Amino acid sequence: MRHVMLDLETFGLKPxxxxxxxxxxxxxxxxxxxxxxxxxxxxxxxxxKLKMTKDAETEAWWNDxxxxxxxxxxxxxxxxxxxxxxxFVKFFQGSGAEFLWSQGSNFDGVLYEHAxxxxxxxxxxxFFKAFDTRTxxxxxxxxxxxxxxxxxxxxxxxDAKHQAMCLHRSYLKIQGRIL
Numbered sequence: 030m031r032h033v034m035l036d037l038e039t040f041g042l043k044p045x046x047x048x049x050x051x052x053x054x055x056x057x058x059x060x061x062x063x064x065x066x067x068x069x070x071x072x073x074x075x076x077x078k079l080k081m082t083k084d085a086e087t088e089a090w091w092n093d094x095x096x097x098x099x100x101x102x103x104x105x106x107x108x109x110x111x112x113x114x115x116x117f118v119k120f121f122q123g124s125g126a127e128f129l130w131s132q133g134s135n136f137d138g139v140l141y142e143h144a145x146x147x148x149x150x151x152x153x154x155x156f157f158k159a160f161d162t163r164t165x166x167x168x169x170x171x172x173x174x175x176x177x178x179x180x181x182x183x184x185x186x187x188d189a190k191h192q193a194m195c196l197h198r199s200y201l202k203i204q205g206r207i208l
Contacts, residue, residue, distance in 0.1 A: 030055040030064045033126040033154075034162075034196070036189040037137045038103060040076075040091070041084030044143035047076040049103050051113055051141065052185025054193055055124045061197035067120040068186040070102075075109035079147045099183035111148040118145070121153040129154040132192055134161040162196050169199035 034054050040047040048071045055064030091100060108116075121129075131137035138159045142152045166173060173195045180187025201207045 031127045034189040034193040035131045036185040041087045047081045050185040052189045054189045056193040069113040070107040072107040114148045114150045118153045129159045165199040169202040171199045
């Protein structure tokens with residue numbers, strides 16, 4: 030599979046804000062098949078050591094009782110960010126993926142590249158092969174809420190899987206294979 034979908038859960042919207050979890054899945058954009066998965070929660074103390082910060086508005090957003098299930102999942106077996114990043118780099122390189130996809134041209138990929146560099150890890154994707162799902166959804170006129178979803182909202186792996194399925198559907202629409 031030549032594609033990996035990345036999703037982050039964070040304590041802010043800008044590079045340098047704390048990463049809470051990293052989820053990724055290999056996928057085939059043509060068939061929609063999903064491959065190997067990656068998921069790690071990140072230890073908050075390790076982010077603080079790297080001088081990463083929290084955005085007060087985002088922290089308040091996470092404290093909404095509607096996000097209690099996702100919050101509970103984020104507390105299971107957190108690892109230091111340098112360990113998470115090392116594991117992700119191995120996952121991506123081991124996948125043989127050529128393309129990195131994420132939700133938004135200015136969010137997941139950008140924030141994670143910064144986090145990787147903070148821990149001395151070079152991003153394993155080529156900068157010109159990092160793509161944005163929202164542009165594809167727009168071009169395909171796809172309402173992502175019409176695509177069946179499994180798992181928990183704001184779980185990075187569950188979100189990555191859903192985004193891969195939405196991107197697959199967008200690809201088929203753009204190619205004229207479905208209406």
